[in-house]
Amino acid sequence: MRAIQIDRFGTPDVLRVADVPEPVPAAGEVLVRTVATALNPVDDKTREGAIGEGTPPLPLTLGWDLAGIVVDGGDSGLDTGARVIAMSHQLGSARGTWADLVALPAGAVAPAPASVSLPQAATLPLPGLTAWQTLEWLAVSAGERLLVAGAAGAVGGLALQIARARGVEVDALVSREAQAAFARGHGAGFVTTDPAALPEGRYDAVFDTFGAFVTGAVADGGRYASIATQAGPVPDLSARGVRTTVHQVREDGAGLAELSRLVDEGALKLRLHGTYSVREVVAAHERYLRGGLAGKIALAF
């Protein structure tokens, strides 16, 4: 079968379509035929060699997102032919999803949203679970005030929509004016490109997707979560009673099932910039690196 692999680190031209053995699902695993997957910042960092020590040995199949069709559901209760989505913690397990067939623990797999195509669904798992789990940690509830830093990004855009669906008041810090319209259009109240314009101590919770560390904006006794691992820990705010974390996403089929439900209810809109074929994987990455995208890039198998 085909798998997109690297055998050295570097620019997108190190990506190659390799012929590798098909995976054999172990007990408790589900075998999925990939229809589409998506590009995420972590794939880029892994390919470049920027992850460092946490990188599994080379050669390595890349990819975290999966949307496809069940080939063998094992004892999961998933029928052969079912449309599913999954997130594979590729750095932890070395199981990349950029392959024709992927075997994953049943607990990482969930029904795909019925209302969107599988390439659209492939944009959901990694950013969606990161948004979902970080919001769970932040425990924001209806009527509370949340600031999302990077609210027009893949994770931030989903966090904004999930929080709004829960009745949370959401403000947004974005990088440029073009992104402000997205944030306003998805229910953000106050939207700014200027961190200095954020009101001091206003927010019950801050969801920081790029290491903004706008710690003055969180209220005393509040919560501050970053997902920007590369930016390091959030400064210690314990003197103000603020809890902090750098959230690390984990495989979570139950969370994915909730996200699929939100998509089918219309509460969560997915943004797909375009779909490239596996043969166009280098071009897909070059487009990704040029930036300015209003949605994700999917790879179709």
Ligand SMILES: NC(=O)c1ccc[n+]([C@@H]2O[C@H](COP(=O)([O-])OP(=O)(O)OC[C@H]3O[C@@H](n4cnc5c(N)ncnc54)[C@H](OP(=O)(O)O)[C@@H]3O)[C@@H](O)[C@H]2O)c1
């Ligand atoms: N810890 C975890 O488990 C985990 C999980 C998923 C993702 N991540 C990490 O989280 C980060 C975000 O992921 P993503 O998929 O959401 O990426 P993304 O789609 O590229 O979104 C990042 C957003 O932040 C914005 N941004 C960057 N610098 C900014 C600045 N100085 N001021 C305002 N906005 C700024 C970007 O705007 P522009 O497009 O204009 O640059 C973009 O909208 C990545 O570093 C990713 O590796 C971590």
